[in-house]
Amino acid sequence: MSTAILEARDLCAGYGKKQIVNGVSLSLNTGEVLLILGHNGAGKTTFVRALFGLMTPMAGQVLYEGKEITGRKPAANVADGIAFVPQGHGIFRSLSVHDNLELGGFVEPDKSVLPQRLEQINGLFPILKERASQTAGTLSGGQQQMLAIGMALMHEPRVLILDEPSIGLAPNLVERVMSSITEINQRFGTSILIIEQNVPLSLPIAHRAAVIKTGEVVYEGAPEPLQDHVKLMQLF
């Protein structure tokens, strides 16, 4: 449970001349759910985008299963078993739900395994099966989020990175999404890195938690202490 599958070492990243992530070192261990908290503008999203290869880090390293993948293109990372669910519209709005899911398995060389995975995902989110032929953009926010997660699972990733899956969702839907994340973690053994602002609903599903503030890690460790609001307020 303690070997790092994905690791950031002194990662720095930003846009143009602006550095937003200032030397973050964090590792995601095999099989765990790691929660990263932080308020708006703390640099969480920039951190995971640099991790996933959507932007080139300014400094530092990214290691995946022990080998360095810093600055590698997303296509290669996806093929290697890392999946990313971006914030907001992580779907193709003009395509059907079914097409979205199928595109999730784009890098899979053997397409014959896809129907079976589709079944698994439909098992996880039955609503997606019901809405298979509906245009994704017309789904409700929660359904869109489930679809986005479903897409990411289509190539059976070993690491799943989720950027604020709860954003814009009603509380009951957030719970639903969180419980499915736990389910993914347990059923498929996927290691999960999740970024969140919704502390009460995301903390319970985390094995470990970290808080990022102004581009730096200010807390890393067990999630439980963060349940104390006073402590949390200090960190935020």
Place this chain on the structure above:
Amino acid sequence: MDLALQLLVNGVITGSHYALLGVGFGIIFATTRIVHFAYGPIFTVAAYMAWYSAAMLGLPIPVALLIAILAAVLLGVGSYVLLYEPFEKRQAPHLVPLIASLGLYIVLENLVGIIFGSGVRVVREFTNGIHFMGPVFFTTIHIWQVVVLVVLGGALAVFLRWTSYGKAVLAMTDNPEMARIIGIDTRKVAILVFAIGSAISAPSAVLILLKDGATTHMGFLAVFMAFVAVIVGGIGSIKGAVIGGFALGMVESLGMLRIPTEWQSSIAFMLLFLVVLLRPQGLFGAAMRR
């Protein structure tokens, strides 16, 4: 009444031609956001290659068509790899590739003039049949123009709908960043759409060659009408480009029932003007991407 019927049929035929051009231009535009003006002279090159193969080398017209397609694809892909991609990599301001595209337009059009000479090029071996349906007349080429749209449009729809690279094209049109996130190599897709879009222009060009002959200047109308069809139909929608093309063809034909024909070329732009003002996303387009 007969006139209206005839103009309706003309509208369908012309509309098919514009629609096909719109689809070819539109798939490039929607996927890569490049305003590929050089689509025009590439269309011209395709017609001239077909003419050279058929009239000068005496090859059968289907072979000439294949050669035309090959030439169009080579030029289309070449213009992406050698011209547009370097600008994309340097993140040049978005008007710069547009001006570069115009530069390429000038280069290609005049090269055609230099290599093939001026004047009209006709394939004499081809005879155009005439058909009557009640009071309505049309020719074999007219039928082909509609057939080619149906076949190629259909084939493209099947490709986009049922193949994984087809869906990758749709994905990139919808959301390029998300396409990268799920592991699509967006460069490959861009090359692919340049190949497809250029290939689609070639049969159109060959039909115009057989119908009216080829001139070095023929690409201008092709790219212009394609552009208008795409905007009217809505950027990012293949279906929109088809509808846009038909709308254009219909307005150009049926609109002339009452309006004097001296306004024929303005009417397309009146339509464009109104569509953009009243429904900026085009008749069928989703809201334009930021």
Place this chain on the structure above:
Amino acid sequence: MRRELLGLAAASLVAFAAADSRAEDPEKFTIGAILAMSGSGDWYGKVMSAGIELAVEEINAEGGIDGIPLEAVFEDHKSGIAREGVNAINRLINMHDVQAVFSSFSPPTIAIAPIADEQGILVVNGGGVSTAMVGISDNLFHNRSLASDLGRAAVAFADEEGWSRMAQIAWRTDAGESIISEVEPYWEELGGEVVATEWMDQGATNIDTQIAKMRTANPDFLALWLFSPDPGMAMRRAREFGIDVPVVGVEYTADVAEIGGDHMEGYYYTSDYFTPTDDWSQRFQEAYRERYGEDPEFYAANYYEGVYLIAEAIRRARAEGGDYYDGANLARIIREQPTYPSVYGGEMTFQDNGVAQKRVALFQIQDGESEFQRYLDLE
């Protein structure tokens, strides 16, 4: 870039400035030609320049004009852009010290006319057909019939045939417009009726609507006020759409024949009568064919003839003596001695308005060949 350009230009200016004062014979006579060397009308540029080059070579082979060789310099007006025409004539005057210039297309011709007046340059147009060019400069001459005259001749013929319902289609250009504005009143005067007037853009590929409307108007004949290669397309389209009434036009070229194909059968057209029967015209045709591998176009003949016209004018001026080589002087000669040999056979005579009176004839396409019918009276 700019500095280099200016440097280059300045250097050449110094060279030319030296040759400016001319009390004696020039080393050579340079004739400028402002033609459609690029753009949608580049076919015209090609055949016109071919005619000029051939004539220049022939004259030089004969020892030039009294031993002084001719030279032609070609400029491009990009298929009818007025501004380009003005650029070109300025360059010709300053860089090449020309006194005589060929032009084509109406807008550039109209635009260079004031410069020709100002600078005293002879301008010969053998291609542009708009009536708007007539009388705008004393130095401007046309050795081709104006389109409106050809159009009048065409409808006069139609009237003789007893047709009364005319459906016409015209280029939406100066040329097409000038025919319609001249012909329509004339036709109505003759007692005819215009049942449809349609317009098309030069080089448009889709004229199905226009043809359909003309068909519906149920005419006795179609009139094509179009120029190469569009009469071919219009004729083809008309026949394809089942219009089987007679068709008259004002132009027939190899390109028209190429596009029209078999559909051209029966097409009547009026034209300056260029037919290689005469000695000179036959020699011209053979020389042209030998050099370019194809039959000369009517436009090639006009500009070929134009070179001889200018050469003859220079000879006449030289015979008068004095500082003879001057565009305005050459223009005066042509006005005062207006008759010149024509490659069309016989002679042509420039009228007061600068337009050469040539024989206009009616032709019909029969068995794929253009057959001379008869001369038409242009009163």
Place this chain on the structure above:
Amino acid sequence: MEYILHILVMASLYVILATSFNLLIGFAGLFALSHAAFYGLGAYVTAILTTSLGMPFPIPLIAGVAFVAAVGVLVALPAIRVSGEYLVIISLALQIIVVEVILNWRGLTGGGDGIAGIPNITIFGGRLSSPGTFLPLAVAFAAGCFWIAWRLAHSPFGRALRAMRENASAAQACGKDLVYMKLTVFAFAAGLASIAGGLYAHYFNYVGPDGFTIDETIYILAMVILGGTGNLWGSVVGALVLVGLPEALKFINMPVDIADKARLVIYGALLILILRIRPEGILPEPQSRSVTATATAGGSQGKAQETLLKAEGSADAQPILEGRGLHKSFGGITAVSGFDIVMRRGQVTGLIGPNGAGKTTAFNLLTGFLKPDEGEIRYKDKSIAGLKPHQIVGAGVARSFQDLRLFTKMTVLENVVVALPRQSGDNVFKAYFAPRQVAREERENAERAMEVLRFVGLEDKADERAENLSYAEEKLLVVARLLATGAEVLLFDEPLSGLDGNALQEIFPVIRRLAEEGKTICIIEHNLDVIKTLCDTVYFLDEGHTMAVGSPDELMNDPELAERYFK
């Protein structure tokens, strides 16, 4: 020699066209591809008035400017509605329609034949009939038009244009009237192009539709892009290069039948090559512009600060801005409903709540960026609901944006100067007719802006482009820009998020002091430390309405709210 002079005349005309087009494209960011239509209309007005009515120069030219400027305003009307690619298309359509109308309105325009016989200009009895005699006039006009364009571009109005180009809503939030700006810049660009057209008509003695087609617009566009957008000298260079290049290519000798096409091939290839080497243009937009004698350190420091911070009255906790019963929904989704808020003079009001609670929507409603479906907004007991954003800023309520919306290509100082209120130079005519007043104000404004920058601690970065700032510096600049508006009520949307402790310590006292000086402050913030330290009253929003109001301590000790907050 005449030939070179002629080329220079042409270059002069294109300098006018390219610089005026650059005003639209480079400065205002309005991609309206109808410039050749303006040019052509100007030429036709001159042609018609001189040939039909025999009017002498310069009356037709002036009439042309007036008429074409009016047409420019008409084109600008859709530009108010649509922008970006849509404007490109709609203006393209207009360009083509104008040429078609010229072609088809034969009675007036001569159709395809055009209009010939336009008289030469006669000045002091001399007829300007040759390139040599015309050139001084052309150069004088080019210089004059360049000066007009330059004045406009480098006036406060031009600065506001660039701000609009960088970010339209932020320009509004700085009190700029976008409608006025768009109409004005279109009128100027069109009017200047019309001058080139009038000169064209007199020079060529002929106008025809062929010279004013879409090809011509693209030719002028190429000059602007090649020369460099946002740089007027670039347009001059672009015009000279593209006029000169084809002429230079004439010196390459080639066989007659292909020569001109081959030259065009080389021309196209060179165009591509130059763009490849310099994608930003030959002369890119300057890195920084000094706003007159900037950074005149010291001097009237105290005074400026005083005026800057001064608010009417003192920190007396009078209600200044009130929103009552505000409601807004988008489609079926209710963003804000039944929202009440009162902001008091000298107090800092906090707005907290989870993501999506409607905080930013509330700001948008209060500042006129959104129209409320229901409810009332009163500022000093006057209703301001229904006013445009720039009017509300003018009245005294200004806001910042969560995503900053800085004018990234402008300098730090310019970002601040542009937001200063009541600049007479925002009225473009003052730039021409009251240059002294504008220049004096500019100096004062530069000083005031420096004062603001000193206040937030950015004075060292005054001449830096905003895009080169660090994140913290950007945030400070946002504060500075908001301060510069001089508004009494300042609404800060997350001014501090993403800042580390040190930076926070710099901004805290700034905001606090503003309140003490009598400003009315409202702040959206996630950082609870900030809320606790700064705010007098806190509104807790969730699902579009106020869940609780109270002091920071009261709210933070409420477990239910904490639960909601971290959801």
